[in-house]
Amino acid sequence: MSRPDSVPSAAGPTSVSGPSAPRTSRRKFMLTAGAAAAGAAVAAPAVAQSTGPVAMRWQSTWPSKDIFHEYALDFAKKVNDMTGGDLKIEVLPAGAVVPAFGLLEAVSKGTLDGGHGVMVYHYGKQTALALWGSGPGYGMDANMLLAWHKYGGGKELLAKLYDSIGANVVSMPYGPMPTQPLGWFKKPIAKVDDMKGLKFRTVGISIDVFTGLGAAVNALPGGEIVSAMDRGLLDAAEFNNASSDRVLGFTDVSKICMLQSYHQNAEQFEILFNKAKYDALPEKMRAIIANAVEAASADMSWKAIDRYSKDYVEMQTKDKVRFYKTPDPVLKKQLEVYDEVVKKKAAENPMFKEILESQRQFAQRATQWENDTVVSRKMAFDHYFGQAGVAKQPT
Numbered sequence: 001m002s003r004p005d006s007v008p009s010a011a012g013p014t015s016v017s018g019p020s021a022p023r024t025s026r027r028k029f030m031l032t033a034g035a036a037a038a039g040a041a042v043a044a045p046a047v048a049q050s051t052g053p054v055a056m057r058w059q060s061t062w063p064s065k066d067i068f069h070e071y072a073l074d075f076a077k078k079v080n081d082m083t084g085g086d087l088k089i090e091v092l093p094a095g096a097v098v099p100a101f102g103l104l105e106a107v108s109k110g111t112l113d114g115g116h117g118v119m120v121y122h123y124g125k126q127t128a129l130a131l132w133g134s135g136p137g138y139g140m141d142a143n144m145l146l147a148w149h150k151y152g153g154g155k156e157l158l159a160k161l162y163d164s165i166g167a168n169v170v171s172m173p174y175g176p177m178p179t180q181p182l183g184w185f186k187k188p189i190a191k192v193d194d195m196k197g198l199k200f201r202t203v204g205i206s207i208d209v210f211t212g213l214g215a216a217v218n219a220l221p222g223g224e225i226v227s228a229m230d231r232g233l234l235d236a237a238e239f240n241n242a243s244s245d246r247v248l249g250f251t252d253v254s255k256i257c258m259l260q261s262y263h264q265n266a267e268q269f270e271i272l273f274n275k276a277k278y279d280a281l282p283e284k285m286r287a288i289i290a291n292a293v294e295a296a297s298a299d300m301s302w303k304a305i306d307r308y309s310k311d312y313v314e315m316q317t318k319d320k321v322r323f324y325k326t327p328d329p330v331l332k333k334q335l336e337v338y339d340e341v342v343k344k345k346a347a348e349n350p351m352f353k354e355i356l357e358s359q360r361q362f363a364q365r366a367t368q369w370e371n372d373t374v375v376s377r378k379m380a381f382d383h384y385f386g387q388a389g390v391a392k393q394p395t
Contacts, residue, residue: 068240069091078295087285095223114271132267146174178304184257198214199215212340
């Protein structure tokens with residue numbers, strides 16, 4: 001696929017002044033300027049015709065059948081449509097060019113022009129990247145964390161973070177995810193000790209949290225989890241949501257899902273551009289991309305509500321999955337272990353500490369406002385649909 005190079009604009013005439021400036025007659029200057037303008041007028045259409053649309057080859061970190069890859073395609077279509085075809089993004093599934101965990105390096109080097117994933121997948125490059133989604137978010141949900149990113153200093157901190165590891169990328173977090181399940185198990189988790197010794201899949205800071213709960217953790221991309229469970233390499237695993245978990249085949253290897261967890265309470269997706277490729281785009285096109293990111297963020301959250309709720313019902317009725325609420329003592333222990341983990345990492349990593357404190361300050365006022373302001377939706381649910389919930393406490 002062709003990748004037109006960025007061509008710098010020609011410099012205009014330089015103003016020369018001072019005692020050593022050459023003396024040029026006004027007539028000669030006007031004739032020269034007129035000839036140059038005429039030449040530019042003739043040349044401009046030829047240049048515009050020769051460049052054509054900008055083509056970008058992207059990869060997601062998701063299998064083609066996952067709804068997450070669909071979200072990546074949705075974003076690309078929005079950009080392609082909004083630019084009228086002047087920018088054409090093609091999105092390949094995970095593994096088409098590089099493994100899922102290799103996306104950041106591939107985009108930074110220009111092997112790929114961009115990609116769609118999550119920042120927690122870059123945990124091995126810089127642990128602080130996992131703070132965009134891995135953990136309790138100081139009580140914020142994913143949309144509030146995005147508010148911190150855009151208006152509370154997160155955007156500037158993320159650019160600083162990528163610069164510190166030499167990543168030649170432009171990152172645009174978007175797409176707030178609902179709270180993710182504790183995971184899929186062979187039997188319900190009734191107490192903290194039930195986690196001990198389990199061969200468990202997770203990623204990011206959650207690796208440290210589940211290790212602190214006693215699990216033996218293995219980090220795997222989404223597309224490799226079910227086969228590992230099927231072969232007995234994993235006893236249990238978490239991924240993300242009802243639709244992804246169902247299509248990836250979790251219901252074929254487990255019939256027990258524990259809902260609610262603090263390990264990834266506030267995660268979002270990441271749109272990633274190669275910085276040189278992005279900076280070479282016209283300013284108008286970059287503005288369209290910025291608006292497409294926000295449009296895709298809203299659309300993703302609406303689609304998620306529709307699709308996840310449908311698959312949640314079908315997993316109960318068709319796949320015979322039993323859902324349980326994670327017991328409060330397990331949730332409380334997650335918070336305690338998380339606090340220990342981030343305290344240690346903040347002592348080792350100044351940027352980790354800076355980001356953590358920025359989130360905490362934003363969350364303190366944002367969650368106070370939310371808790372004081374937002375009425376209980378559970379009361380309304382109980383009023384209209386009854387108090388009997390599907391997810392029971394394990395015994």
